[in-house]
Amino acid sequence: STPVATFCALSRAATSGLLIKGGDYLEILAKIKYMAFDKTGTITRGEFTLTDFRSLADDIPLTTLLYWLSSIESKSSHPIAAVLVDYGRGQGVEPKPENVEDFQNFPGEGVFGKMDGKEIYIGNKKLGQRANCTVDPKIVNGENNTKEARTCGYIYSGGALIGSFSLSDDCRSGAAEAIKELKSMGIRTALLTGDSQSTAMRAQEQLGKGLDAVHAELLPEDKARIIADYKKDGPTAMVGDGVNDAPALATADVGISMGVSGSALATETGHVILMSNDIRKIPKAIKLARKTHRKVI
Numbered sequence: 345s346t347p348v349a350t351f352c353a354l355s356r357a358a359t360s361g362l363l364i365k366g367g368d369y370l371e372i373l374a375k376i377k378y379m380a381f382d383k384t385g386t387i388t389r390g391e392f393t394l395t396d397f398r399s400l401a402d403d404i405p406l407t408t409l410l411y412w413l414s415s416i417e418s419k420s421s422h423p424i425a426a427v428l429v430d431y432g433r434g435q436g437v438e439p440k441p442e443n444v445e446d447f448q449n450f451p452g453e454g455v456f457g458k459m460d461g462k463e464i465y466i467g468n469k470k471l472g473q474r475a476n477c478t479v480d481p482k483i484v485n486g487e488n489n490t491k492e493a494r495t496c497g498y499i500y501s502g503g504a505l506i507g508s509f510s511l512s513d514d515c516r517s518g519a520a521e522a523i524k525e526l527k528s529m530g531i532r533t534a535l536l537t538g539d540s541q542s543t544a545m546r547a548q549e550q551l552g553k554g555l556d557a558v559h560a561e562l563l564p565e566d567k568a569r570i571i572a573d574y575k576k577d578g579p580t581a582m583v584g585d586g587v588n589d590a591p592a593l594a595t596a597d598v599g600i601s602m603g604v605s606g607s608a609l610a611t612e613t614g615h616v617i618l619m620s621n622d623i624r625k626i627p628k629a630i631k632l633a634r635k636t637h638r639k640v641i
């Protein structure tokens with residue numbers, strides 16, 4: 345494309361809050377056939393409300409559990425972490441990150457830390473395997489209640505399930521509209537999430553069932569593999585915000601990251617940065633890219 349047309353389009357996109365790291369990506373945007381979205385923090389606001397928190401071990405008081413939970417989570421940048429730390433504070437429990445040993449982050453699964461001599465894992469069902477816990481959390485928590493379909497979190501220690509919590513998170517305003525717009529432009533859309541199938545389906549319902557495909561319970565490498573599969577069939581974009589989205593963002597022909605609320609890794613990896621949380625800017629940018637591209641051929 346001509347340098348002038350490209351430059352004008354890039355600066356127009358930038359003014360509207362979309363930073364495109366080079367004219368090549370503008371050209372690919374014009375041809376996108378598949379667009380995959382991460383759920384938490386991308387389609388949804390990533391602003392969780394805690395709806396339930398309980399100890400599942402008779403010998404562990406709720407405040408002790410909350411102290412471990414909020415201290416370990418205070419070392420994580422995941423949107424889930426913030427709400428748990430805030431909840432603890434509201435209950436008069438101040439997190440002590442300095443008392444957490446061997447902190448580890450497992451993208452798409454949860455976190456780990458040692459406190460008071462205990463090894464504690466906090467995250468989803470999948471993390472149970474790492475924690476050597478064979479109890480099916482579904483039995484304990486109402487995860488199969490699809491009406492609720494909240495994000496369920498579990499606390500594991502010593503191979504046992506010692507606590508659980510649930511969180512709710514709503515779709516961003518404009519998300520349904522953006523998906524509908526992309527569809528009308530002939531682009532096929534998909535949801536790629538590390539969250540459970542039931543929570544993924546709840547998002548799909550909130551989007552008016554507008555997505556062409558829903559993939560749940562994915563690890564970062566699963567997201568990247570699915571993107572690689574779409575790519576075989578046509579130019580593919582991925583929109584994400586998390587550390588767990590980075591491999592998929594890098595694999596996509598165009599990786600689009602959420603600039604305001606997204607993790608630093610996602611922002612570095614993305615080829616396009618959405619500087620507002622309004623995903624309706626994405627179909628708009630594709631229209632601009634198509635126009636620019638048409639002008640020069």
Ligand code: ADP
Pocket residue numbers: 382383384385417420422424425451452453454455466467468469495496497536537538539540586588
């Ligand atoms: P998505 O792919 O929808 O953005 P994530 O991959 O970020 O979701 O997270 C997948 C799941 O991993 C979450 O739904 C949550 O259950 C769990 N998880 C990830 N990080 C944490 C954390 N810091 N604390 C608790 N759970 C976590």
Ligand code: MG
Pocket residue numbers: 382383384385386584585586589
């Ligand atoms: Mg996310």
